[in-house]
Amino acid sequence: PRFALVDSSRRPQPKTAPPAPRTDVIGREDAIARVVSQLASHRFVTILATGGMGKTTVALAAVHAAADKYPDGVHVVDLAPIVDPRLVAHRVATAVGCIAAGADALSVLQRWVRDRRALVMLDSCEHVVEAASSVAETLVGTGRMCAVLATSREPLRAAGEWLHRLAPMQLPLAGAIVSAREAVDFSALRLFVERAAAANPGFELRDADVPLVTALCARLDGIPLAIEIVAARVGTLGLAGLASQLESRLLRMPGDRRSAPERHKTLASLLDWSFQLLTPAEQQVL
Numbered sequence: 001p002r003f004a005l006v007d008s009s010r011r012p013q014p015k016t017a018p019p020a021p022r023t024d025v026i027g028r029e030d031a032i033a034r035v036v037s038q039l040a041s042h043r044f045v046t047i048l049a050t051g052g053m054g055k056t057t058v059a060l061a062a063v064h065a066a067a068d069k070y071p072d073g074v075h076v077v078d079l080a081p082i083v084d085p086r087l088v089a090h091r092v093a094t095a096v097g098c099i100a101a102g103a104d105a106l107s108v109l110q111r112w113v114r115d116r117r118a119l120v121m122l123d124s125c126e127h128v129v130e131a132a133s134s135v136a137e138t139l140v141g142t143g144r145m146c147a148v149l150a151t152s153r154e155p156l157r158a159a160g161e162w163l164h165r166l167a168p169m170q171l172p173l174a175g176a177i178v179s180a181r182e183a184v185d186f187s188a189l190r191l192f193v194e195r196a197a198a199a200n201p202g203f204e205l206r207d208a209d210v211p212l213v214t215a216l217c218a219r220l221d222g223i224p225l226a227i228e229i230v231a232a233r234v235g236t237l238g239l240a241g242l243a244s245q246l247e248s249r250l251l252r253m254p255g256d257r258r259s260a261p262e263r264h265k266t267l268a269s270l271l272d273w274s275f276q277l278l279t280p281a282e283q284q285v286l
Contacts (some may be wrong), residue, residue: 014280018067018076018121021060026194026224027169028058028186035164036060039119039147040069042162044140046125046150049166052225058166059102063121063149070147072118075152079132080124088131089138096120106138113143125152127277133158153277168222172214179207188217191224192231200235212239219246 025032035058037044045102047055060076079097082088089105098112099105120139125132133156136148140160150156155163169188172178183189183205190215196203205213216239220226232244237245274281 018063018074019060022057024194025054025057025061026191028054028061031058031164031166032061032065035059036066038162038164039066039149042160043147044150044158044160045148045162045164046156047164047166048062048152050153050223051271052223053166053168054224055166057224059121059123059149059151063119066119066147070119072116074119074121076121076123078123079128082128085128085131088128089135092120092122092135097221104132109135109138110142113139113146115145116143117145118143118273119147119149122148122150123233125150125156125244126154129156130156131167132156136161153274169217169224169227171218171222176208178214180207180210183210183213188222188227189213190220191227192217195228195231201231203234209239216243216246246278 035045035047039062055213063074065075073096075092075096079088079091082091089109090099093099093105093108093112096109096112096118098108102271122132122136129152132150132152136150136156137158137160138157139146139148150161156160169191170186171188172186177188178186183193189205189210193203193205216230217227220230230246233242258270275286278286
């Protein structure tokens, strides 16, 4: 698409501050450090995982940790609202401040990125993966000092892409005997306990509760969003109630973060987002 806007591709652009990262990130310290290191080595990293695994959380934390290395600015571009893939390049160009009158957005990005040491984060690429791939290749291929950090449920399959597969939260080995004190060494259990205590200040994990909490987190596949949503209901349902009603109540348990994207507020909306990415034939099979 072409846009009649002012050419600012060659003007100095003010540095922009990325959105504030979450201050309550649990169990992702190693992943954040590795992403920062991979960005320095490869310049183009895609954080890959299924929905609810915390891709955006890790990416934002990595962006903040690496920001000082990019004197020409850090730009976070949320692609989730984009419906038409043809608008992806325009959204990115708008975010970095380089729209040009009557020019193709990719061409403008090529001019903007030359000799700039900047970091561009492309968040939620899976539904516009081909367009996001083209933008990423343009930024990394043309700009020798530019870095791109993407989040997606599938690889962008772009030249130079380095994949960082985000693992589920850590759980004890099957059959291991773990005390309440030892439970905090496992990120899934620690996340559950902290979110349960935040929603219900009287909650305290006992040794006898550890096997039940471990089983709950295992049934949730160690997915952080699922653990957060379920843990928030301990105060009303109790651990035993959660275990017995998990399947019937899980999809309609509301999240507790008003600032979260709509697709992250309930597991039903998360699954709806995934469902819409399927072809009609795939939807029917599912």
